[in-house]
Amino acid sequence: MKILFATNNTHKVNELRQILPSRFELVTPADLNCYDDVEETGSTLEENALIKARYLYSRFGISCFADDTGLEIDALNGAPGVYSARYAGENKDSRENVARVLCELNGENNRKARFRTVIALILDGKEYLFEGTVNGTISVEAKGNSGFGYDPIFVPEGYQLSFAEMDAEMKNSISHRKRATDELVRFLDKV
Template sequence: MKIILASNNKHKIAEINELLDNRFEVISLTEAGITEDIPEPYDTFEENALAKAQYAFDKTGLITFSEDSGLVVPALKGAPGVFSARYAGEPRSDARNTAKLLQDLEGYAERDAYYQTTICLVSGAKPMYFKGTCAGTIAENVQGEGGFGYDPIFIPQGYDQTFGQLSPAVKKSISHRAKAMALFITYIQEGLS
């Protein structure tokens, strides 16, 4: 059974296909014949994930899932949130986003934050959501060169190093995306069989 991931990220698609059994094959938007950009105009991860998944499902009739994720800093009223990838504006830049977040947090004692991922599955029935979070704090400065996005300034709860310093294996075992994906894959393999 083919399932569309409302993305063209080949690395992500390959990773998900490795986790699924051979009854399922995840394909990209391009492989499904969708070449246009899908807008993400909403203020919540859930609404943006639903918009992307619903768009692809409506165009193809194939079961589709989408993911929206970002970093939430309560002291900044939830920013950068759904604007995590473009927090410092266009063109998108991890370095500029990180620098802006550190600047915006200057003088704040409260530096708690969490990454959130929301996966939305659209199959013609009521949309299903699978969520994962990873709590932590924002470091005072960039530490480490691993990962991407805000990883070099995000220290996950229970650790004293940033995601930029921790090994990919550690990050994968505790990340927001891994938690949401585990719930999603369990549902797919048990609920869509």
């Protein structure tokens, strides 16, 4: 089954290609010669995922899905949350985002956090939402060279390694994106 993933983020595309069962063929906007940067103006992950999916659905008229992911830190009242990609500024620099979080948590004992992914699917004009969450903590320093975004400072519950210290197979077996994708796949297998 071919399915359009409404992103040109190569990190997300690579993860989804590893996560999705082989019966799914992931198609990206780039495969359709679409490199538009869809502005994420929503105030929630759900709204942003729907904005991206609706944009591609209206442009191409084919069923598609999009995701939005946020790191939610208890001590920061859920920040960076929906602003995770641009927490340190509009240039969306992961290193700057990580540095800002570490600076804001300096001396903070409560380092509980969660990664949350929301997937918005538009299938034959109908909209569906799926969510995946993984709880964990924020480390005091960045560790590891794998992954992307906040992976070097996020340690999932029950593990001693940050996402960036895990190989792709290990991370993708427990991640928020995996959990949301599993929900999506279960739904698609029923329709």
